[in-house]
Amino acid sequence: MIIVMKAGAAKKDRDEVLKRIRELGYRPHVIHGEIRDVIGAVGDERGKTVLQSIESMHGVENVVPILQPYKLASKEVRKEPSVVRISDEVSIGGDRLIIMAGPCSVESEQQIMESALAVKKAGAHILRGGAFKPRTSPYSFQGLEEDGLKLLAKARDLTGLPVVTEVINPETADLVAEYADILQIGARNSQNFALLKKVGQLKRPVLLKRGMSMTIQEFLMSAEYIMSEGNQSVILCERGIRTFETATRNTLDLSAIPVLKEKTHLPVVIDPSHGTGNHHYVAPMCFAAAAAGADGLIVEVHPDPEHASSDGPQSLKPAKFDRMMEKLKLFAEAAGKTL
Template identity: 60%
Template sequence: MIIVMKAHATAAEIGEVLNLIEEQGMRAHISRGEERTIIGVIGDERHLDPQQWTALPGVEEAMRVLRPYKLASRDFQQKNTIIDVNGVKIGGDAVVVMAGPCSVESREQILETAHAVKAAGATVLRGGAFKPRTSPYSFQGLGEEGLKYLAEAREETGLPIITEVMGVEDLDLVCEYADILQIGARNMQNYPLLKAVGRTNKPVLLKRGLSATIEEWLLAAEYILSEGNYQVMLCERGIRTYEKMTRNTFDLNAIAVLKELTHLPVIADPSHGVGKWQYVTPVARGAVATGADGLIIEVHPDPAHAWSDGGQSLTPENFARLMDDVERITHAIGRRLLRSRDEAAHIAA
């Protein structure tokens, strides 16, 4: 059973719940987030009545959840979670597109890309300042310098920024600049990092591990949720299979499965899913048609000379065509594409 305390529950109210759990012969797992406290009841809970707990002062909700992932499950929350990032709502009727380069290479590069993706309608800017690379000799990112360039791009365009955090030691620094924290595929089961971002008040985009099952992925999300941070998005970015014609095998099935199993927003990353720019738009169309709440797309003003992932990056012109294609798909399935204000104003004119 999970007991969710109200946002402003007092220490005395929490203590009363903990005492009652012990009196019932159970153990409590308590997670204190910035917004609220969540108490997991550990033991044979079959004789417990959820209404017994909701009657206690300070308790918002108590419920049984049979799946191993509790807080991420639709059994816990039927209604879709909607995450508000500086006015950009992710998880609702509108499909959101995040776009930008794989790596922040220079001030000029990120500013040029930011203006280009906003002009095409993107509502979130992506860019890597810390890069986990397979080879230790590959470009690892500009670090804080890259974060500062991203912040400047946000100031100029108004786009919220998403960037990757690679370790607990970098979290405070990245939180100073980022609007959304990205947990990369290689860190999906970095449990200390998951717990640490769970104790922040920042939205988190959790990418699927290279060979992770859907249940393992949801349990990774559970680590974040159990620390009190409910602002979690799941990002399908392809899994490793025997197929070598594409960088990864993009798991379109996962989007449909997740929309049934969880209330969390689902984001698709066709750039990493296929690894070849010419396939990004077709896979993006399929992801939105299947139910994805958003896309994260790599865009570079000069992909042939990109410092990382140039082969899967779209030019601004190709990205604009992707946006038009995606918009037609959203209309066909009864949704809409959320476009940046500048682009929307341009269309209206």
């Protein structure tokens, strides 16, 4: 259920509603709108009719059942698009196309500093880089872990770029949150519900990647796990799904952009690097994603991809990334956004 407060309702009225929701055994989540607040009441679906009585309380306009299984992520709760604030200068979901760029994994101080300076110069807004790397093979490079986090923080100090990096388990989530501005949940962990709950309890924006075999509804239910723990700063990331096609690493589902825009208020970011697995295809998919209305892109950029520890074939060299950024402005403008 969502409780829609009247325009200009007093804080004391809202507090009484919150108190009553808790008394009825539900968890309230306040979503602040430009004109009025709405309150999501989350809990056991079987007894939700008792919440209808709140409609008679002072300051309440009406109580509306939410039809979708995902409640807080639904547009039924919030009609206008959410804007997730990352820093004083960067927000995702507004009228600017936000670019996250950097190497797949942090390999050395020289590599991450060179990458950070290059993507900053080209116009990127956020630095990406993996310190913890969940890999398909146990023998592959697994990341520098805390040393990698320290290097990302150093790169942020050098460039001023906020940092997004992956969290791979609940045990290290607090550590990653000490260094990162955005916590990334990778495709392999998109239904790791213990991890989703953990990042939902942390005060950091979360970039949630779609699992490689996930439906849109399953994707939004994973977002719901995070939001139901109190963290409303969730960014959805389409990174390609597994199909029968072998010409690309995954099949990048750009139709997910308009579908998600219709179903949720959360911002949508596209990852063309993992979506295609080939640096030749990254720029065209960036242009297409921008034209389709994406709120951001996350792109792998490496100064020496031929010798990268992970995902070299899908990484752009800085010069190619710079050229792509110049052309990307045209597609962003066509979609009503700026870089």
